[in-house]
Amino acid sequence: MKRLTIAVVCAAFLVFAAGTSAHENYRIIGTVAKLAKDTVDVKQTKDGKVITMDWTEKSKVTRDKQAVPRAEIKVGANVVVDAHGDSLDELEVVELRLVPKPVK
16 A cells, blocks of 8 residues: 555656656747847747747757758748747747748
């Protein structure tokens, strides 16, 4: 019985710990406003708000589903960014996709 109680407590702890460390996924659509060594700023198309996101060695850049070098990112480029974090103020880039300019 003691082992069962310990197992249940451990399982509950693991479930709680996993839930508190989870991040939300975000998709930011817009244009690159600023590019720095460790960050990228994207001006959102929907409301014009500039979102600053952290860039890590795990962050990817793609165009047409093909990997491209980070040097391909230019200020003014149209992008779709998949990021994760706790809020819009604390995002980390997972993938930045270079996309064509939208047709109006």
